[in-house]
Amino acid sequence: MSITIVGAGLGGLALARVLHVNGIEAVVYEREPSRDARGQGGMLDIHSGQRALRDAGLIDQFHEIARGEGQDMRLLQPDGTLLLQEDTPDDAPLARPEVDRADLRDLLLDSLPEGVVRWGHAFESAENGRLRFADGTSATGDLLVGADGAQSRVRPLVTDARPAHLGQNVVEVGIPDIDHTRPDLAAMVGRGNYWVLGDGVSLGAQRNGDGRVRIGISFYHTGEDWLATSGIPFDDPAAARARLLDLLDGWHPRITALIEACDDLIVPRSISALPVGLTWPSTPGVTLIGDAAHLMPPVGEGANMALLDGALLGLALAAHRDDFPTAVKEYEREMFERTSAAARMSADMQELLMSPDAAQRLLAFFQPG
Known part of the structure; x- marks a missing residue:
């Protein structure tokens, strides 16, 4: 049985890598014409997502590109008052290191065989296992995984939910x-x-x-x-x-x-963001990972959840390689619970940042008691 992944972001690439490590072939279709077609954004705080990189066999390479000093933080008020300064010791563990998104994406891309990622394929629709792309080409697959981000074109196949x-x-x-x-x-x-x-x-x-x-x-x-x-x-x-x-x-x-x-x-x-706690009935032949499944406020959880989604779906498919529907149901049950908790925490942090006394509340968050 064949697996097609739409989107060469962190989640889609993590899935392809874990499948590759477990001897399962997959194809990733990406709308961008090349890996360097656009900038990939800034730094990411990778914490729980490190588990996914271990499952992908890439944790040592990740530590080589991660920046422990990126854990430093300074918190101020607009009048210049310094409320908090945390400087990371040079020998501190890499619990929440920062990494350039582009470097992490390159690490995942370079870990895949040539030809796994098909550039310049903008997904348009899917029906009965056939994917159609904007350039008029098509492909077939037994399992379609939407890893195509906030404005996912795969998402409508499983839910009517839209980001608000x-x-x-x-x-x-x-x-x-x-x-x-x-x-x-x-x-x-x-x-x-x-x-x-x-x-x-x-x-x-x-x-x-x-x-x-x-x-x-x-x-x-x-x-x-x-x-x-x-x-x-x-x-x-x-x-x-x-x-x-x-x-x-x-x-x-x-x-x-x-x-x-x-x-x-x-x-x-x-x-x-998508609604907190979004779920959908398991749909034959299709599922979602990353922002396509659970777009959250940008407070540090999204990339970690996407990496975990990709790795854990890959492991479920490897454990049930002759029964994709069972693998998807197992993945979705775990993903719904894990990402709902992360989405609630992200929404709470978003509410804090939007409050009139955000600086003092964030200070109390980092220095409780």
């Missing part, structure tokens, strides 16, 4: 090669995560492995159309930076200096 806007919009900017271009700001941000939490607005700066600091300014309690009505001219980087500074009026100049130092790459993002 969370009242959060993010503007991403960044400072390249910060150690050389702005060593003063590099020292301020530190080696890991730098968080400034205000009332309805937050700024998160994160050191990436390539020397770039990636900065996300989140605007909470905002509607789906906020990015269009905010007055931020995304086609004019200099004017966009000026508007962001206006929106951060009253913040300490040391913090807003991060915006002033940014380059011209300015990316708007609208944040959505």
Whole structure:
């Protein structure tokens, strides 16, 4: 029996790798034309997902690319008050290391045989085991796994659920090669995560492995159309930076200096999530993993759950290689329980970040009692 995976993200690649380790062939269809067609985003906090990398036989290689110092954290208020600073000892265990998403994806891609990933195949529909792609080609498979992210085209085959806007919009900017271009700001941000939490607005700066600091300014309690009505001219980087500074009026100049130092790459993002605890009746011949199954607020669980989904589905298929329906049911039972708990925790953290006293509440979270 054959397995087709739609989407070459972390979950789909983890599934393909665990299947390969267990002697089961699969094909991954990816809409992007090549592995380098677009940027893969910033750093990921990989904790529970390390189990998946062990199952994939890649944990040692992961430790080589992981950044333990990425566990450092600084928490501030908009007036510049430092509430918390945690610096990771050099010999600390890699419990929650940061890793560049692109590096982790490359690790998974390089662990697969040539030809497993078929680039330039945008999934359109599936019926009776036949997949159809936007370029007019088709393929067949006994099990279709939707690993195609937040706007999954496979998801409607099992559920009518759709992501809903969370009242959060993010503007991403960044400072390249910060150690050389702005060593003063590099020292301020530190080696890991730098968080400034205000009332309805937050700024998160994160050191990436390539020397770039990636900065996300989140605007909470905002509607789906906020990015269009905010007055931020995304086609004019200099004017966009000026508007962001206006929106951060009253913040300490040391913090807003991060915006002033940014380059011209300015990316708007609208944040959505699927309902917490989403399930569906087991559907013959199809299942979902990763964001396609349980899109959550971006607070550190999504990538870990996707990796675990891929690995655990792969192990279930290996254990029931002549009975895919039983394997899928076993996987879905475990996945629904595990990811519902993660989604509830993520929703609670999202609610905390959106609260007027977010900084103090997050401080209490990290320093209970």
